[in-house]
Amino acid sequence: MTYKTHNVFGLAELLTVLINYPQNSLGVATVLAGLIANAIGSILPDIDQASNKLWSLVPGGNWTGNWLRKIFISHRSVSHSILGTYIAYKIIYWVIPNLFNNNFINVNVVIFSLMIGYVSHILIDGITEEGVPLLWPIPWKLGFPPFKSWRIKTGHWFEKWVVFPLIVLYIGWIIYGDWGLLWRIL
Numbered sequence: 469m470t471y472k473t474h475n476v477f478g479l480a481e482l483l484t485v486l487i488n489y490p491q492n493s494l495g496v497a498t499v500l501a502g503l504i505a506n507a508i509g510s511i512l513p514d515i516d517q518a519s520n521k522l523w524s525l526v527p528g529g530n531w532t533g534n535w536l537r538k539i540f541i542s543h544r545s546v547s548h549s550i551l552g553t554y555i556a557y558k559i560i561y562w563v564i565p566n567l568f569n570n571n572f573i574n575v576n577v578v579i580f581s582l583m584i585g586y587v588s589h590i591l592i593d594g595i596t597e598e599g600v601p602l603l604w605p606i607p608w609k610l611g612f613p614p615f616k617s618w619r620i621k622t623g624h625w626f627e628k629w630v631v632f633p634l635i636v637l638y639i640g641w642i643i644y645g646d647w648g649l650l651w652r653i654l
C-alpha cells in the first residue's frame with residue numbers, strides 16, 4: 469500500500485474506534501498530538517523499508533533506512549507481525565511519555581492513536597499480493613482473501629481509484645454522521 473492509503477486508513481480506524489467508544493473532552497493539544505501520532509503509526513511498520521518517507525525527512529535518513537533494512541532483513545518482516553507490534557508498543561510506551569508533558573497532553577491517548585495507526589497498517593497490507601508475516605519468525609505471509617491472485621497490487625489503479633476513494637468516503641461519512649460525537653472530544 470502507498471503512504472497515502474495507509475494514512476487515510478489509519479485515520480478511518482481511529483474514527484471508527486472513537487465513534488464506538490465516545491470520549492469526553494480531551495483538549496485540542498491531545499487531539500492534535502493524537503492525529504499526528506496516528507499518521508506516524510500508520511506508516512511506522514515500513515520502518516524496514518529504505519525508501520520510507522519517515523527516513524527521507526531526516527538528514528542522513530536514507531543511510532539510516534538502509535542500515536535498518538539490513539537489520540530487519542527484508543521489507544515486511546518482523547515489523548509487520550504480532551511480535552513486532554508488541555515490541556513497537558513496548559518502545560512507544562517508553563518513548564511517548566518522555567516526549568510529552570502529561571499535564572498538557574494525555575499521553576495514553578497519543579500512544580493509543582499511534583498503535584491504532586500501526587495495527588491498521590498491517591491490516592491493510594494484508595489485502596495486498598505480498599501479504600504479511602503475521603506470525604514472524606514463522607515465514608508464512610498471510611493475507612486476505614487467502615488466494616494471492618485475488619489480492620491487490622500496491623500502487624495499482626485499484627488501490628488509487630477504488631480503495632483510496634472508498635476509505636476517504638468512509639471518513640466523510642463518519643464525520644458527517646457523527647459530527648456531534650467527534651466535536652465533543654475537542
Ligand SMILES: [Zn+2]
Pocket residue numbers: 513514544548589593
Ligand atoms: Zn507495510
